[in-house]
Amino acid sequence: MKYVRLLEELRKEDLSLAGGKGVNLGELVLAGMKVPQGFVLTVEGYRRCLKSIHLPEVNVQDLSALKNAATKIQMEIENVDLSDEITLEVLEAYRKMGSPKVAVRSSATAEDLLRASFAGQQESYLNIQEESAVLKAIKKCWASLWAPRAVYYRSLQGFGESEVTLAVIIQEMAPHExxxxxxxxxxxxxxxxxxxxxxxxxxxxxxxxxxxxxxxxxxxxxxxxxxxxxxxxxxxxxxxxxxxxxxxxxxxxxxxxxxxxxxxxxxxxxxxxxxxxxxxxxxxxxxxxxxxxxxxxxx
Missing domain, CATH: 3.30.470.20 (ATP-grasp fold, B domain)
Known part of the structure; x- marks a missing residue:
């Protein structure tokens, strides 16, 4: 597959492809931990669908201007059409899992690093079921990369907008007593x-x-x-x-x-x-x- 990778296929060397959260899950599988089954829609999916997305010239210290610009980008992302190829790959992988309830989680390339965790900056969506809901949650994860607080935090950490892209993890919900x-x-x-x-x-x-x-x-x-x-x-x-x-x-x-x-x-x-x-x-x-x-x- 071009856009999807199973968790067990991922290693720390795949950071630029699957983001920090994704590669760390792959490493947990490698370490022999019990990790719920799942897969990652890599950053190539993000790049394929969102080639024209970028933040206009805006002073990130001007929180009102930042919010307006970021909100417009988020709305644009949530209304984007996924390519047929990406849709087919995601749904094929989801069906192979048995179409269970899943967590759809953001995994940014500048996330869970030694110098900056970015914890809580992007969104996760839990107990998602049915194919249309999974596809919608993917776009919502992409949009969360452009939440005002996420853009502001990246600026504080010295990350340029071109340095950060987003993979999305689709992972079966684990038992949670x-x-x-x-x-x-x-x-x-x-x-x-x-x-x-x-x-x-x-x-x-x-x-x-x-x-x-x-x-x-x-x-x-x-x-x-x-x-x-x-x-x-x-x-x-x-x-x-x-x-x-x-x-x-x-x-x-x-x-x-x-x-x-x-x-x-x-x-x-x-x-x-x-x-x-x-x-x-x-x-x-x-x-x-x-x-x-x-x-x-x-x-």
């Missing part, structure tokens, strides 16, 4: 002897975006033994998920699950040459699924 993030080195203290695990019930997108306060564990490297547990605060008079029947009393993960997750994530860190990682994961059907790994740029 519990979801969360692991930092393989505590990002608050930079203590190399401990890692941090944040977790909450359900899909982890709200947690990743900082919209909810999770359960939190500090665990010891290298064995994952729990050093400290901080439960999520209860809200109002609603029953706390910490007391839901069938779940452990001390948060949404057991101590054994914390150990297992910590050890998995330290294996991932080792695969990425010992660089501390910020790792997204979910848990369901008795297994951990790895959804993304990126360098911790604050350390």
């Amino acid at each position: 519990v979801s969360g993030v692991v930092f393989t080195v505590n990002p608050l203290s930079n203590d190399p002897s401990e890692l941090m695990i944040n977790a909450a019930y359900g899909v982890g997108e709200a947690l990743v975006q900082g919209e909810i306060i999770p359960d939190q564990w500090l665990a010891r490297r290298p064995d994952g033994a729990v050093l400290k547990f901080t439960p999520a605060p209860k809200k109002g008079l609603s029953p706390s998920p910490l007391t839901r029947p069938g779940y452990p009393a001390r948060g949404c993960l057991t101590s054994q699950q914390v150990r297992e997750l910590a050890c998995l994530c330290l294996r991932i860190e080792k695969h990425f040459d010992g660089v501390p990682q910020d790792i997204e994961w979910s848990y369901g059907l008795g297994e951990f699924y790895l959804l993304q790994s990126r360098p911790i740029t604050t350390i």
